[in-house]
Every structure is written in C-alpha cells, then in structure tokens.
Amino acid sequence: MGNVLQEIIKEMVRKGEIRTIKDIKELTKSLTGNLIQEVLEAELEDELGYGKYDREKKNTENSRNGYRKKNLKSSSGMIELKVPRDRKGEYEPKIVPKY
Template identity: 40%
Template sequence: MKKEDLLNSDFLKQFKSGKELESFLSQLHKRGIEQMLEGELDDHLGYDKHAKSDQSNARNGYGCKTIRTDFGETRIDVPRDREGSFEPVIVPKRKSMAEGVESLVVSLYAKGMSNADIEEQLLEMYDFRLSTSAISRITSRVTEDITAWQNRPLEEVYLIV
C-alpha cells in the first residue's frame, strides 16, 4: 500500500468539521506517542512485550501523565519497569510539555510578546493554560543561554566576516 492510499478521500469524508478532524489527529498523536514509549521500553529491556526473558528487570504497568502538545493537553500512559531505570526520551520524566510547545513559547517571547500575552495566545490557539510563571521559567532558561553566548570571549582573528 502506498503512503497516499492511507488517507484517501473516502477516509477523509468521515470528518464533518474541523473539530472532528482535530479530535482524530489528537487521538492519533496520543497513540503514536504511547507506541513510541513502548518501543523505547522494549529497547531498554532488550526484549519485546510478551516475550520471555531471564532478566530481573521487567515491565511494571503504566503511569499516567498529562502532557501539553500542539493539540492541547493530552493524557498518556507511560510504561514503567520494575527497577525504575527506564528514562523515556520522547517524553522525559518530570516534563509536562512536548518540545513543540516550548519552542513556540520561546519563539513568541523572542518576537517581543509578554508572558501574559503568550499565556493568552496559547489559550486561544491550543486550548490550554500555561501559567505565566511556567512561561517565565521557560524563557529564563533561554535568556541565560543567550546572555552567555553574547558574553563569550571572541577570537582575535576570524577568517570570514
């Protein structure tokens, strides 16, 4: 089956509104993230789900986590291992938002928007509230890096200017 055949016009006709399509894409995104997390755990443990293994570490159910994505807030099931050594890369531990949202916050901040304006924009566009303190924490991390880069020592001679 060709890639184009996956989204033929008959399939797309089932969506009667933008909200229905957005809901479908959100569910698809959620399932995709969860499947990638399962794949990461398979790689971490060294065997596929339901396969036999002689290792002491094994799957240990799921933890529930709410993350912020480009589709709004999404509740995902994150697989766990018995030893607690699984460190997901797709959605890292102690992170509640996908990289796309953080990038958007930084981009809006770089364009001169205030934290309150960014909060309002996220609520309008993605239907979730990110507190001004969270926005401030995100932008302060970037500001520190920018300041460090601006204050770095310069070379005396550059080949190309």
C-alpha cells in the first residue's frame, strides 16, 4: 500500500495539488476521515455478518439503520463522520466510541 500511496502523492505534487503545509493538512484530514469512515463501515459489516447490499448472506434480524453525524477533533482540524447505526442499537463503534 505504501508504494501506491507514494505514487498518488507524487502525482498530486506534479499536478500542483499539494503546494503548502495547509494543503498537506487538508489532505491528511481527508485521508484520516476517509480511513475512519471505511473502518466504521467494516465494523458494522462484521457485527451484522453481511455486506451492505448482500441480502442473500443476511442471517440476522438486525440490519443497517442509517447514520448519525459525529465530529471528531484531530490535529488537522474537525473531521465530520457518518457513524453507521443498526436497527437494534447493538452496534458499538470500536474506533470511535459513541460518546
């Protein structure tokens, strides 16, 4: 994964998308938010035992039930997340605690 990320960064620098420390902070904030969002989605998928649109593998009465917003304070600034919810309210995010 490191090499792929390096190539993406080189391309962004070449295109002039990263020029200042502020640009780096914005990129860091965006990457952090996207990474946490993907982990939250994977956690809920693991909890429910099936993928987002994979109803054939659904073997539970519990299901997804939208999202709630959560602001996360980081060294790069506030990151707005959409924390997935389950219908029964049993899902407790591990990477970002509920409260």
